[in-house]
Amino acid sequence: MLLQLNIQNFAIVRQLDIEWQGGMTTITGETGAGKSIAIDALGLCLGDRAVTNVVRPNCKKAELTASFAIDNNALAKQWLEQHDISFDGECILRRVISSEGRSRAYINGSQVPLAQLKEVGQLLVNIHGQHDHQLIVKNTEQRRLLDSFANHTNLLDDVKYYYQQWRALVAELKRLEENQQQREAQRQLLEYQVKELDEFALQDDEFSQLEHDFKRFSHSQHLLSETLHTLQLLSENEQFNAVDSIRKSADSLADLSEYDESLKAISDLLQESLIQVEEASNDLRHYHDRLELDPETYQMIEERYSTALQLAKKHQVAPEQLSHYHQELVAQLNGISSDETRLANMYSEIEKAKQNYLDVANKLSLSRQKAANGLSKRITKSMRELNMPHGNFTIAVNNPCADANQEPLTSQQLNDQALSSHGLDDVSFLVSINPGQALEAMNKVASGGELSRISLAMQVILAEKVVSPALIFDEVDVGISGPTAAMVGAKLQELAASTQVICVTHLPQVACKGHQQLFVAKLTDGEHTETTVTELSEQGRVKEIARLLAGDKISEHSLANAKELLAS
CATH class of the missing domain: 3.40.50.300 (P-loop containing nucleotide triphosphate hydrolases)
Incomplete structure (x- = not known):
């Protein structure tokens, strides 16, 4: 409170x-x-x-x-x-x-x-405003009030859920159908591109190796001559080479270290350098011996390297990204095939979603019918208690998606335009005030004061129902x-x-x-x-009630009436 x-x-x-x-x-x-x-x-x-x-x-x-x-x-x-x-x-x-x-x-x-x-x-x-009675003549408010009394929140949630599901599927179908021609043209292009790249079959990171091999083969003669010349300088020239020079220098300084020990450290450094130069010379000899000048291998590498460059230029991607681009095209092609499969299955899915909606919407309609009967009786009783002795109130729940015998239609018979997030029913409040008067819409037969009383009766009843x-x-x-x-x-x-x-x-x-x-x-x-x-205070209430009864001029009579009202 x-x-x-x-x-x-x-x-x-x-x-x-x-x-x-x-x-x-x-x-x-x-x-x-x-x-x-x-x-x-x-x-x-x-x-x-x-x-x-x-x-x-x-x-x-x-x-x-x-x-x-x-x-x-x-x-x-x-x-x-x-x-x-x-x-x-x-x-x-x-x-x-x-x-x-x-x-x-x-x-x-x-x-x-x-x-x-x-x-x-x-x-x-809960706040009920002074203009609420003006709202109850609207069908949307009448439906809301009936649903509040019925308290079937789960059914309302289910109807809304299946309606949204059905709407989403219908929107997806429309998108797939509108794009079908465009997808077919794209599918043909992708099939050609994927086939071309499938035939070339460039593997991940293969281009880097191709580029490396191409450079090596295209400069192999220069590599042979230069590595041979370097070998001569390092160790294989009989007249002068680096290995013999370093060895002689190290030995000479080792001999001289007998006279000056400080030369021993320099001799040791030269010995270490000699080991590294000899290792470098041996590695270079192995490299030189393994260099291949096979024209057929070179031609194969050159052709594959050139084709990779051409395909990369054609598809406007970096050569290093060609393999990844190939995989993306395959994924796009699979996606289009998936869309076509999806399109083929959409109609049955929409029909199923529509049937699910229809099932819960009909349950909601039955719940509304049951609640409408109970609420109609209670409002009729309250109207008569509120000085409308001949008042009658009826809530009409009309399901336009049922046949003449009020049997629900199948999903195939149901017009899509009838579906909504709040169900299939049209809810109308009908009232008659005087004897012999036919039941009609509230705004046609009820005055402003009568609408206020009916609205108050509803609010009291709903307040009892929804604590x-x-x-x-x-x-x-x-x-x-x-x-x-x-x-x-x-x-x-x-x-x-x-x-x-x-x-x-x-x-x-x-x-x-x-x-x-x-x-x-x-x-x-x-x-x-x-x-x-x-x-x-109690005395203040008497004066205020008297003012409400008589206006600004409060008399003994109005004060007596006020006391009588408070006592009652």
Whole structure:
């Protein structure tokens, strides 16, 4: 239940701190005093969209905080646990709105996205606005109300799931069919390209080896002559070579080291160098001996190397990437073949998805029919209790996808245009007010006051069906007066036995039913305007009820009537 609402610098409110009680709270005040301001502020705490003019003039920001007791609210506690938000018996929603329109939201001190504020808010309170009765003439709202009463959320989710699945498959089929001709042309090109590259069959990293071998063979004569010349210099020239020179120099310095030991280190270095030069000379001899000048091998390498360069240029890729490009073309060709196979199977998949949708949509239709019968009886009863003694209410659930005997059609008979994410049914609220009057659409036969009473009856019934810790009614009794108003007050008071009810009203018959009554007043000094909210004492309630009965001139008679209403 709602415990406290703190409002700072919001609209014409400078500072308000309202303590709420269980049972039924009524909010009254003069027209234009701002009776709905607390409801508007609470709506922002629950995630409503903010605009810049909500901030009090000459203030930088508005700050709104609502505290809820959640000890007995398992869904709210579960939501907070799932989102790792700590709580200790309370859920505190806070909204800060700057004068520029920027907004920040908090739950129990943790900053959260506005969407999360809205999610948890739906588990804490339901607000019924003064214009809700205007919505119930719309078929979409009528379907929503029936589904809320039926509480078949799983069926609604299943219908939406299979509808989206069917839509996705139909869209995929359309794309595949539209691209079929283009895919065929692309397939022919890819088959030619893949065949050409298959025949060449360049392996991974083969081009690097080809390039290396081509360079070696094309310069083999130069390599032979130069390596032979280097061998002569290193070790094979009888007149002079590096090996003999280093050996003689090392031996000479070794002999001289008998006279000067410092030459021994130099001699050792030359001996080490001699070993390395001899190893280099031996390796070079092996390399020279292994050099091949086979013209046939060279021709084969040259041709393959040249072909690789030509194919790379043709396909506009680097030669090193030709093998990888070949694999990509094969994958594209396989993808096109896969699309063709997919296209062949699409029709049966769409038919299956459509049948799955039809199965759950028909279950949803049956559930709606059953709920419609129960809700129609309850609303008819409430209408008669609310001073419409001859009122009758019927909910028509029409499945256009059934035959004349209301037998569901098969998926082959079903027109695709009839499918929707909310099922197959057209839901219509039909009402008659007077004896002998035929059932017709609500907006054709019900006045504004009668629509208000029917809307209130629905809200009370739905509130009983969908348990909410707090219910707020913002002038839902508009257009109602006299004995009917007393019946409306009794209905709300009856509802308050099981849940917290907060009602903004202008009717004394409703205001007197509250366990708590708040009075809203607007004060001005000529330059500034401010709204205040005061909890009325027993004597204050008598005066306020008398004002609602008689207007500004309160008489002894109106005070007596007020006391009588409160006593009742």
